[in-house]
Amino acid sequence: MSSSGTKDQHYYEPAKGHGLKHDPFNAIIAPRPIGWISSRDAKGHVNLAPYSFFNAFCYHPPIIGFASTNWKDSAANIQETGEFVWNLATMDLSRQMNATAAHVARDVSEFAVAGLTAAPCKLVNVPRVAESPSPTRRRIPPSGSVPFKERFSPPIDAILPFSSSRSYRVRKLP
Numbered sequence: 001m002s003s004s005g006t007k008d009q010h011y012y013e014p015a016k017g018h019g020l021k022h023d024p025f026n027a028i029i030a031p032r033p034i035g036w037i038s039s040r041d042a043k044g045h046v047n048l049a050p051y052s053f054f055n056a057f058c059y060h061p062p063i064i065g066f067a068s069t070n071w072k073d074s075a076a077n078i079q080e081t082g083e084f085v086w087n088l089a090t091m092d093l094s095r096q097m098n099a100t101a102a103h104v105a106r107d108v109s110e111f112a113v114a115g116l117t118a119a120p121c122k123l124v125n126v127p128r129v130a131e132s133p134s135p136t137r138r139r140i141p142p143s144g145s146v147p148f149k150e151r152f153s154p155p156i157d158a159i160l161p162f163s164s165s166r167s168y169r170v171r172k173l174p
Contacts, residue, residue: 035066036089039077047073048100048110083124087132
């Protein structure tokens, strides 16, 4: 037995790999809320994708953020326009949310793929999921994205957009 663990623990250093069938990090940090992010690129193409590395960072002002590993459509759209909407993914919407995780062409709307309604927002030019009980509109400040590429060795292609809320829409309780 090494000094770095016991016989009932598995020790690993992420840079050297974990040697297991699945990466344990995803299970260690759990449960995690899902950041169901809608965005629009400069040409008007709409994207909707779930992100499991999402959370709130501050109450006042209310700040949220999510990590996009690799340069996906959401990250590119937010970089281009500076706007996104976080849509609350409920259990009732889990099937549709999973459908929006599909890898589709940039000009294919995940709203259509999942059979969801893209509703306009008042303060940002990004649609919200009409079926979601609580979408929030976000505009990224000039320093509101953290690119990870230059900050780690070896460099990683990931970004963390974060923003304070421009407005909320909360479904009234019956």
